[in-house]
Amino acid sequence: MLIVGNTLVSDELIKNCFCCDLSQCCGACCIEGDVGAPIEPDEIADLEDNYPIFQKYMTEEGVRLVDENGTFDYDMEGEFVTPLLSDEACAFIYYEDGIAKCAIEKAYLNGEIGFRKPISCHLYPIRIKKLPDYEALNYHHWSICESACQLGKKEGIPVYQFLKEPLIRKYGELWYEELLRELKTEN
Numbered sequence: 001m002l003i004v005g006n007t008l009v010s011d012e013l014i015k016n017c018f019c020c021d022l023s024q025c026c027g028a029c030c031i032e033g034d035v036g037a038p039i040e041p042d043e044i045a046d047l048e049d050n051y052p053i054f055q056k057y058m059t060e061e062g063v064r065l066v067d068e069n070g071t072f073d074y075d076m077e078g079e080f081v082t083p084l085l086s087d088e089a090c091a092f093i094y095y096e097d098g099i100a101k102c103a104i105e106k107a108y109l110n111g112e113i114g115f116r117k118p119i120s121c122h123l124y125p126i127r128i129k130k131l132p133d134y135e136a137l138n139y140h141h142w143s144i145c146e147s148a149c150q151l152g153k154k155e156g157i158p159v160y161q162f163l164k165e166p167l168i169r170k171y172g173e174l175w176y177e178e179l180l181r182e183l184k185t186e187n
Contacts (some may be wrong), residue, residue: 002186004179007171008131013159014100014183017152018125024147027100029124032144035079038120038128039072044080044116046154047071050104053112054092057103062091082118092117096179122166125159 002009002124039047048071055063065083073083084089093100104117110186125145139159152162160167160179168176 002182004177004182006134008134008136010138013137016139016159017157018148018159018162019152019155019157021147021151022099025144026098030093030100033088035075036073036084036090037118039080039082039118041080043118044072050113050115051139054103054107057094057106058092059094060083062093065091122169123163123178126163
């Protein structure tokens, strides 16, 4: 484990390889699960403010759910999560060529909003555990990502490299540079 700033970086983020392969998994991480993706408290305003813009990309069922219940839900511990449809898919999905994708991100990529999507979604398969003095960055193992692990190995892309952009979004460029320095020190 590496200590970078106020984070504990799991060795699995360095040693494991990963590269999303949507053609194989069809966006399964957005349509499977018993609880929505974690949402940071400061992201709720982004969801609420941008919902009128990105809702046009969502499924009818997703729009209906959000209109009735709001842009977030709670997990069993009372933490904020994305709302789920009755089939356990995220309320914010849409389908393109049979692949589940994020309506929020579509609006962002189209230049319509400045919020890309919840950071937990952008960072996946990293999950953050908040500790008293640190945030622990852990690799989340899920069988639906097996094709991403295989492609990552084939391409030689470690998790931390694949997720460079969201790691910088969350912790900043200086943090990422420090991570790279720590990795050089380790080797």
